[in-house]
Amino acid sequence: MSHDWEGLVQEDRVHRALYTDPAIFNAEMTKIFGGTWVYIAHESEIPNVNDYVTRKLGLRPVIVLRDSNNILRVLYNRCTHRGTTLCRHEKGNARAFQCPYHGWNFLNSGKLRGVPWADGYSADIKDEKFNLAQAPRVESYRGFIFATLNLEAPILLNWLGPMTNPIDEWLDRNPGGKIVVCEANRFKYKGNWKLAYDNSSDGYHVIYSHRSLLEMENRLSDASNKGMAYYKNSPDSLAMYVQYMGNGHHFKDKRPNLQARPGGLWAIESTHPGKEYAEAEFRRKYGERAESLLDLAGSEPVNINIFPNLSLLGNHIQVFQPISVNETDAVWYGTRIEDVNGDIGDALGTINALRMRTQEGFPNFGEVDDLANFEQIQVGLQCEEDEWIYMNRGHGIPDRIKTNADGTITAPATDEVFMREYIKEWKRLMKGPTPLSIKREP
Ligand code: FES
Ligand SMILES: [Fe+2]
Secondary structure, rough: OOHHHHHHEEEEEEEOHHHHHHHHHHHHHHHOOOOOOEEEEHHHOOOOOOEEEEEEEEEEEEEEEEOOOEEEEEEEEOOOOOOOOOOOOOEEOOEEEOOOOOOOEEEEEOOOOEEEHHOOOOOOOOOHHHOEEEEEEEEEEEEEEEEEEOOOOOHHHHHHHHHHHHHHHHHOOHHHHEEEEEEEEEEEEOOOOHHHHHHHOOOHHHHOOOOOHHHHHHHHHOOOOHHHHHEEEEOHOOOOOOEEEOHHHEEEEEEHHHOOOOOOOHHHHOOOOOHHHHHHHHHHHHHHHHHHHHHHHHOOEEEEOOOEEEEEEEEEEEEEEEEEOOEEEEEHHHHEEEOOOOOOOHHHHHHHHHHHHHHHHHHHOOOOHHHEEEEEHHHHHOOOOOOEOOOOOOOOOOOOOEOOOOOOEEEOOOOHHHHHHHHHOOOHHOOOOEOOOOOOOO
16 A cells, blocks of 8 residues: 555645545554554553453453463463464453363463363474464563564664653652552443544533533532633743654643642533542542642542543543544543551541542543544544645744654644644654564463
8 A cells, every 4th residue: 555645644734535534544553553662551450360351452452461470471472372362351360361162272471281181182283383372572660561573673762852851740749659450330432543632632522512611600609610611712922832752642731720739620620420429528638638648539620631542631641542444442541549658547538539420520521522523523524525624723833833852842722733743653654664563472
């Protein structure tokens, strides 16, 4: 397949084919979801030896696990006999996996352990070719596990680059610099996966797309200072900003709007069911301490978007999982904290309950607005003759966009520079030769 990538991706616009062409989607599953680092799971989901979760690397079903020797592995969830899905569970703890079809049995290192009635084989069943395929490179950064099939990709740390700063800050406000990933709020939309990534630092849509949520918040409380309210008047003149971080990653930072005081973060927390009651109880019980404790439940006002499929926002982790050219899963995992330093005490349960409750705020009442737009874009892009979509906001305006000494690019909150830049990285990956590899246990 050859595409005119320069023609399809221009300085201020991209062709509809990026979102509608099944051949481009198939190439993405190799060159992006395979050819670069892809977020696959969090270490806290598999804390113990032999723990596993089943996920996808692009369209490849995989088992992400901590093997019996405590090594993180991403095994292909595909039996080497005739190819069926080996493990049919979402998560569990297992030293070995037995194929449901003919019973081949694999250790969690990927090695074939045995087959029923082995005397029926003339081939050497110990040959390495019968061991499960696995991702040749698996690395984690502070608990976030990534995998790639590209032996030539840079090490994870270099690929994340300056993105490690916002990730560190997002983690370090929690006790011990840790979060534990919990269950998820699962959405599916009929649209291309990039529509979600395009939107993930989009400060331009907020006041229009999420109007009903903002109006509801205004009815329920004085919401003039809540998270999204910053976009109301002239968002580009505020201290918040969007920053392109290189390698397709981008970062939206609304923290400069925060009052730096205990309770400052909680003060901008959006409304969610039961919030006022829980808050009052908290203040009654913990007095002075309540403010800083409530901050531990608050949603950090950032969007940390790690190309191509991970977004840390508020106190959630969102993962974009492509299904087909026009179908995507958008999964919002909740997170909880642990009392690592022993100074939270019996407030921990309430803090974590409040963190869960924030799943009922924006993810339920805001995300649906976004998904509706993604689906309508996919409909609009069926108009073959109307070929372009524009990402030109901020383009060509002198002094609006600043390139920093470290090569990152900063712009006002509603700017689309992050889209123009990440799609260049997308183009670079799509154009390049992508040698993919698997490995098997010897
Ligand atoms: S397909 Fe797995 S044992 Fe036959
Ligand atoms: Fe949105």
